[in-house]
Amino acid sequence: FRKYMDILNAKPKFREVKKKLFLEHFAKTGGDKNLNILYNAVTGEQFSGESVLEIIQNYEEKSRRPMEDFCARLKKLFCVGLIALLGHAALKGYDEEEALLKEWGEKMKAVQDKMNAVIEDCIVSFPKQAELDSRRLVRDQASLTNQQLADAIVEKLKRKYDWVGWSVRIFKSPSGYFTKKKDYHCPTGKSRFQVPSSDEKLNVWVSYSSSPEPVNKQKIQQLIQEQKKVTVVGVAETLFEKLPGSCVVHTVKSKDLACAWSFSEDLHYWEEHDKVYVCVHSA
Numbered sequence: 036f037r038k039y040m041d042i043l044n045a046k047p048k049f050r051e052v053k054k055k056l057f058l059e060h061f062a063k064t065g066g067d068k069n070l071n072i073l074y075n076a077v078t079g080e081q082f083s084g085e086s087v088l089e090i091i092q093n094y095e096e097k098s099r100r101p102m103e104d105f106c107a108r109l110k111k112l113f114c115v116g117l118i119a120l121l122g123h124a125a126l127k128g129y130d131e132e133e134a135l136l137k138e139w140g141e142k143m144k145a146v147q148d149k150m151n152a153v154i155e156d157c158i159v160s161f162p163k164q165a166e167l168d169s170r171r172l173v174r175d176q177a178s179l180t181n182q183q184l185a186d187a188i189v190e191k192l193k194r195k196y197d198w199v200g201w202s203v204r205i206f207k208s209p210s211g212y213f214t215k216k217k218d219y220h221c222p223t224g225k226s227r228f229q230v231p232s233s234d235e236k237l238n239v240w241v242s243y244s245s246s247p248e249p250v251n252k253q254k255i256q257q258l259i260q261e262q263k264k265v266t267v268v269g270v271a272e273t274l275f276e277k278l279p280g281s282c283v284v285h286t287v288k289s290k291d292l293a294c295a296w297s298f299s300e301d302l303h304y305w306e307e308h309d310k311v312y313v314c315v316h317s318a
Contacts, residue, residue, distance in 0.1 A: 181293035
């Protein structure tokens with residue numbers, strides 16, 4: 036590519052020399068061999084049958100932004116190779132440019148389709164991957180306080196999945212013999228998962244939205260105030276049933292409760308009502 040650019044940038048009297056150097060270098064370096072190797076590596080049409088895109092996707096643990104960056108750099112490599120290939124065809128004067136453009140137009144469509152599929156997979160599979168990331172973090176950071184752990188999970192998830200809003204609640208289960216699970220917390224709605232911990236009493240809940248909408252905080256407070264008695268289950272079920280649209284509601288009544296979120300203030304509700312903490316955001 037650089038040798039070809041030397042021809043374009045050379046003064047007229049040096050062009051023939053530069054042209055000769057380019058043609059010799061093109062033949063010496065295998066012509067379009069490297070371009071075809073790159074194409075086969077991307078499409079998986081090589082001995083292993085695995086695309087380099089899938090290898091990098093697994094290495095990056097389905098992280099969307101690094102994959103987008105990798106694809107952009109691959110496309111630049113293809114552009115450089117194609118400019119050199121078409122330049123060589125033009126200089127040889129065999130009228131091959133048309134056929135090469137058609138052939139590589141089809142090949143580049145296959146490359147783009149492969150790239151689109153890998154990036155789309157990163158986007159649609161983020162909930163499962165985020166759960167794996169959260170499990171690893173909870174396992175490796177057992178010494179953190181609840182608030183530090185909640186902050187660490189949100190920081191990790193918002194950095195890797197920056198197009199998604201995240202909310203994390205962490206709390207201990209009450210230890211009383213007669214305590215029922217539903218007495219101290221009640222999660223409702225989809226777009227949420229619980230992260231297991233080596234501490235059986237530690238509850239780590241993560242919820243999210245990839246297309247968050249503003250929450251009506253006034254309506255939430257009104258519905259809670261209309262309750263004869265503020266209970267964990269009553270508030271969660273009422274809000275889930277009566278708030279418009281699809282939403283996540285999680286009510287918690289527990290000590291040593293920590294919450295962290297990446298949503299902007301208008302997209303996330305977190306308040307205490309008669310010792311019951313209420314978390315609401317769109318699903």
